[in-house]
Amino acid sequence: MTYQKxxxxxxxxxxxxxxxxxINFINSITGYKAASxxxxxxxxxxxxxxxxxxxxxxxxxxxxIGFVMRPLTIPRQTYSNIKKTGFYTLNQVHTDIVWxxxxxxxxxxxEVSEFSATDLTPWYSDNFPAPYLAxxxxxxxxxxxxxxxxxxxxxxxxxxxxxxxxxxxxxxxKDGSADLNAIETVAITGLDTYHLPQKLxxxxxARPHEPSIxx
Amino acid sequence: MTYQKxxxxxxxxxxxxxxxxxINFINSITGYKAASxxxxxxxxxxxxxxxxxxxxxxxxxxxxIGFVMRPLTIPRQTYSNIKKTGFYTLNQVHTDIVWxxxxxxxxxxxEVSEFSATDLTPWYSDNFPAPYLAxxxxxxxxxxxxxxxxxxxxxxxxxxxxxxxxxxxxxxxKDGSADLNAIETVAITGLDTYHLPQKLxxxxxARPHEPSIxx
Numbered sequence: 001m002t003y004q005k006x007x008x009x010x011x012x013x014x015x016x017x018x019x020x021x022x023i024n025f026i027n028s029i030t031g032y033k034a035a036s037x038x039x040x041x042x043x044x045x046x047x048x049x050x051x052x053x054x055x056x057x058x059x060x061x062x063x064x065i066g067f068v069m070r071p072l073t074i075p076r077q078t079y080s081n082i083k084k085t086g087f088y089t090l091n092q093v094h095t096d097i098v099w100x101x102x103x104x105x106x107x108x109x110x111e112v113s114e115f116s117a118t119d120l121t122p123w124y125s126d127n128f129p130a131p132y133l134a135x136x137x138x139x140x141x142x143x144x145x146x147x148x149x150x151x152x153x154x155x156x157x158x159x160x161x162x163x164x165x166x167x168x169x170x171x172x173x174k175d176g177s178a179d180l181n182a183i184e185t186v187a188i189t190g191l192d193t194y195h196l197p198q199k200l201x202x203x204x205x206a207r208p209h210e211p212s213i214x215x
Numbered sequence: 216m217t218y219q220k221x222x223x224x225x226x227x228x229x230x231x232x233x234x235x236x237x238i239n240f241i242n243s244i245t246g247y248k249a250a251s252x253x254x255x256x257x258x259x260x261x262x263x264x265x266x267x268x269x270x271x272x273x274x275x276x277x278x279x280i281g282f283v284m285r286p287l288t289i290p291r292q293t294y295s296n297i298k299k300t301g302f303y304t305l306n307q308v309h310t311d312i313v314w315x316x317x318x319x320x321x322x323x324x325x326e327v328s329e330f331s332a333t334d335l336t337p338w339y340s341d342n343f344p345a346p347y348l349a350x351x352x353x354x355x356x357x358x359x360x361x362x363x364x365x366x367x368x369x370x371x372x373x374x375x376x377x378x379x380x381x382x383x384x385x386x387x388x389k390d391g392s393a394d395l396n397a398i399e400t401v402a403i404t405g406l407d408t409y410h411l412p413q414k415l416x417x418x419x420x421a422r423p424h425e426p427s428i429x430x
Contacts, residue, residue: 004352007384008340011377014278017391024391026275029353029382031249031307032395032402032412033272056271056283057248059368060241063229066283066365066372068271092246098416099427106421117423125223137221138244148363150281150374153274157281157372159365162226167244169222176232176239177405180247187247187402187412190392192420192427195412197247200401201313202408206321208332212314212407 028190032197035093035188037101038067039115039122039131040081047122047131048077049114051093051104053188056157063162065090065142071154077110082144082158090140091133095184098194100135105191128164137183139166243405247412250308250403252316253282254330254337254346255296262337262346263292264329265319266308268403271372278377280305280357286369292325297359297373305355306348310399313409315350320406343379352398354381 014022039049058064067090069079082088093101100118108117115122121134128141142160149156171179179199186194203212229237248268255263273279282305284294297303308316315333323332330337336349343356357375364371386394394414401409418427 004383006352006354006381007387008379008381010379011277014377014380015276019276021391022278023275025387025393026278026377027272028391028393028395029380029387030272030280030305030355031251031270031400032247033249034246036246054271055246056269056281057242057245058283058365058370060238061230061234062226062368063237063241064368065245066271068273068281090245095415099418102418102427103421106423106427108423112423139221140245146365146367148365148372150273150361150363152361152374152376153277153279155273157363159367161367162229162241164223164225165229165244166221166223172222172240172244176236176243177408178240178243180243180404181410185246186415189395192430193392193417194415195396196415197402197410197412200310200409200411203314203317205407206318208321208323208327212317212321215407 024190028193032187032189032195035101035186035194037091037093037104037133037136038078039089039091039133040078041085041130042081043084047113047115048081049104049120049133050078051101055090058159064145064159065140065162066157066159069156069158072156073154079156085129086144087128087130088142088144088160089130089132090142091136092138093186094137095186095196097135098186102192125164132166137168138185239405243408247402247404247410250316250401250409252306252308252319252348252351253293254304254306254348255293256300256345257292257296258299262328262330263296264335264348265293266316270305273374279360279374280355280377281372281374284371284373287371288369294371300344301359302343302345303357303359303375304345304347305357306351307353308401309352310401310411312350313401317407340379347381352383353400
C-alpha cells in the first residue's frame with residue numbers, strides 16, 4: 001500500500017489559527033457526529049429547542065446518553081432548564097427538517113420559543129414533562145442523572161437516562177439494530193454541514209481466531 | 216405534515232430486553248458516530264490499537280477531544296497504556312480499512328499486537344511517542360490531560376489535547392472545514408455497521424432575523 005503525502009500541523013500552529021478557522025477545522029476534521037435537537041421547558045413551561053452534535057453513548061444497561069455543553073460563561077437555556085426541571089428530550093434530525101434543525105442554533109431572545117421561530121411542532125407524550133419534536137422519527141425522553149464539569153476548559157458533560165423512546169417499528173431488526181438509513185437520519189461535520197450516510201458493511205462479532213465476516 | 220405512527224418503549228421494558236438485543240438497540244438508535252482507532256504502547260513499547268466509537272468534541276482552543284472507556288472491571292490496555300505513557304493517537308477509519316478496523320475489537324491476548332494481527336502498519340512521527348496508523352488519512356497525536364469517572368455506571372471520559380495532526384491538505388477549505396467525503400471517512404452505528412456519508416447541505420451561520428441559507 002502506498003500512502004498519500006499528508007500535511008502536518010502542530011499544537012502551537014493550531015493555537016495561532018484565526019478563531020473561526022480553528023473552530024471549523026477542529027470540529028470537522030474529527031469525524032461525523034450525530035445531530036440531535038434537545039427540547040426542554042423552563043419552570044413556567046416556556047419551550048426551548050436547540051441543536052447539539054456532542055452526544056456520546058455512556059451505557060446500555062441502564063440506557064444512558066451524554067452530551068457536552070459549552071461553558072456557562074453566558075446563560076444557557078438548555079442547561080438551566082434541565083437543572084430546574086430534571087427532564088429533557090433528544091430528537092433525531094432527518095433530511096426533511098435539516099434547515100429547521102440548523103436554524104435553532106440562532107440566538108433567539110429568551111422569551112422566543114425556537115419551536116415557533118423555526119416552524120417546528122412540540123408534542124407531549126402521556127407521561128413525560130418535557131416536549132418532544134413531533135417531526136422527529138426517533139425521540140427519547142431523558143431524566144437528568146449526572147453532570148461532570150471538565151476542568152481543562154469549563155465544558156460540562158450532562159448524562160441522562162432514557163425514560164421512554166419513540167421510533168418507527170419497522171427500522172428495528174431481529175437483533176435490535178436500528179436502520180437509520182431507512183429514516184434518512186443525518187450526520188453532521190463541523191457546525192454547519194449535514195450528510196446522509198448509506199450503509200457500507202456490517203460485520204459479525206470479531207474474534208481472534210475466527211475473523212469477522214460481512215453479514 | 217402528517218406523522219408516521221411510532222412505536223413506544225419505556226425504561227422498565229428496555230431493562231427487560233435480552234442483553235445483546237439491548238446493546239444493539241441502544242447503541243444504534245442514538246445516531247451515527249465517528250469511528251477512530253486509538254493506538255498506544257505500554258511501558259515496554261509493545262503496540263496496541265483498538266477501535267472506539269465514543270469520541271466527543273470538548274473544545275477547539277485548545278483542541279481537546281474526549282472518548283468514553285468502558286468500566287475498569289477487566290484490564291483495559293488502551294486505558295493503562297494512556298495512563299502509563301501519557302500519549303495516544305486517534306486514527307480515522309475509511310472505506311479501505313473498515314474490516315481491519317473492526318477486527319481490532321477482537322479480544323487478542325495481551326502480548327499480541329493488534330497491528331500485526333490485523334495487518335495494519337504502525338508509523339511514528341519525528342516528535343511523538345505513540346504510534347500512528349500508517350493507513351489512516353487523518354491522524355492525531357494526543358496528550359492525556361484529564362479523566363472523569365462517571366458515577367452512574369463506572370465508565371470513564373478520557374480527554375486529550377491534540378499535539379500534532381496529519382491530514383491530506385486538499386480536503387481543507389478556505390474557512391478551515393474538512394471534506395471527509397473526499398477521503399471516504401466512515402461513520403458507524405451500533406458496534407458493527409459502517410456507513411459512508413455523502414454531503415447533503417451546508418448552511419450559513421444561523422441568525423434570528425436573517426435565516427441561514429444553503430452555501
